[in-house]
Amino acid sequence: MSKIVVTWPISESAIAKLKEKHEVVVNDKEQALTAEELLQFVAGADAILCLLSNKITREVLDAAGPQLKIVATMSVGYDHIDLAATKAKNVTVAATPGMSDEAVAEHAVTLMLSLAKSIPQADAFVRAGKYKGWDPTLFVGPELGGKVLGIVGVGHIGSTIAKIAGFGLGMAIGYNDVKPNPDFESQFNATYFELDALLPIADVITLHVPLLPTTTHLMNAERLAKMKPTAYLINTSRGPVVDEAALVSALQNKQIAGAGLDVYENEPSLTPGLIDLPNVVLTPHIASATRESREAMAHKAADNIIAVLSGQPAPDDVKAP
Numbered sequence: 001m002s003k004i005v006v007t008w009p010i011s012e013s014a015i016a017k018l019k020e021k022h023e024v025v026v027n028d029k030e031q032a033l034t035a036e037e038l039l040q041f042v043a044g045a046d047a048i049l050c051l052l053s054n055k056i057t058r059e060v061l062d063a064a065g066p067q068l069k070i071v072a073t074m075s076v077g078y079d080h081i082d083l084a085a086t087k088a089k090n091v092t093v094a095a096t097p098g099m100s101d102e103a104v105a106e107h108a109v110t111l112m113l114s115l116a117k118s119i120p121q122a123d124a125f126v127r128a129g130k131y132k133g134w135d136p137t138l139f140v141g142p143e144l145g146g147k148v149l150g151i152v153g154v155g156h157i158g159s160t161i162a163k164i165a166g167f168g169l170g171m172a173i174g175y176n177d178v179k180p181n182p183d184f185e186s187q188f189n190a191t192y193f194e195l196d197a198l199l200p201i202a203d204v205i206t207l208h209v210p211l212l213p214t215t216t217h218l219m220n221a222e223r224l225a226k227m228k229p230t231a232y233l234i235n236t237s238r239g240p241v242v243d244e245a246a247l248v249s250a251l252q253n254k255q256i257a258g259a260g261l262d263v264y265e266n267e268p269s270l271t272p273g274l275i276d277l278p279n280v281v282l283t284p285h286i287a288s289a290t291r292e293s294r295e296a297m298a299h300k301a302a303d304n305i306i307a308v309l310s311g312q313p314a315p316d317d318v319k320a321p
């Protein structure tokens with residue numbers, strides 16, 4: 001019987017599935033383990049099922065012990081896991097790609113619509129008793145139909161956004177990725193641009209790239225300056241993809257019209273000035289928070305562990321470079 005440690009009380013049915021053949025220890029505090037607690041919690045584990053808020057360092061792998069076979073994160077992103085260390089120790093790392101596409105895409109589109117329709121401000125206005133009658137000048141914003149949506153990264157989530165915004169809202173799709181994607185182009189009538197060529201023509205830029213050395217501060221001051229002054233920036237990927245201080249300046253100086261953010265450079269801290277801006281919509285890293293997605297993510301993480309503990313490859317091995 002192998003030992004599986006689960007750092008959060010995830011879906012009961014996913015836990016039950018793990019318990020069929022293994023010993024399972026769940027942190028049921030509903031409170032993230034501190035780095036110190038995590039070291040103790042993983043001791044003796046053959047498998048760790050973690051969240052993106054658990055930093056899986058070399059120290060954590062050492063604390064688990066040499067029998068550790070897999071770290072399965074219940075997230076698409078795996079930038080919180082030291083891949084060099086897992087590779088050196090021959091520990092598989094698996095993520096949950098494809099389990100939150102609709103959820104995250106719906107959230108990115110919601111942020112975009114909230115900015116365009118001034119939803120937070122309009123809601124606050126009504127609640128404050130300021131609505132005194134129909135006024136043709138109240139909260140007038142841009143229409144999104146026919147405008148250009150620039151999608152940066154057209155994996156599972158980027159493609160789902162293209163479906164919703166292209167087919168649903170009638171937006172024209174421009175995109176950037178490491179290389180052109182002919183399937184994506186024919187499916188969504190989309191056009192490939194170098195990033196620096198996409199920024200000046202897009203009315204909305206939405207980011208869907210993993211956090212890598214090459215994508216850290218992908219949106220820096222220089223790139224933000226290339227965007228239209230009427231454009232919105234949406235980030236549901238990882239905070240450090242955007243230079244948040246540069247973004248605050250760009251918003252303060254009205255270099256761009258607004259930003260919808262679900263992720264932050266130093267999460268959960270925010271860059272000073274961000275919350276004082278009227279032209280931002282901020283959510284607390286909840287883009288994948290649908291019941292459907294959470295269930296699917298938990299089961300996917302469990303399935304990866306079950307496969308590895310039964311001697312099979314993990315279906316969602318992230319294949320460390």
Ligand code: DGY
Nearest residue numbers: 074075076077100288
């Ligand atoms: C992910 O899956 O990586 C999201 O950021 C968390 O849901």
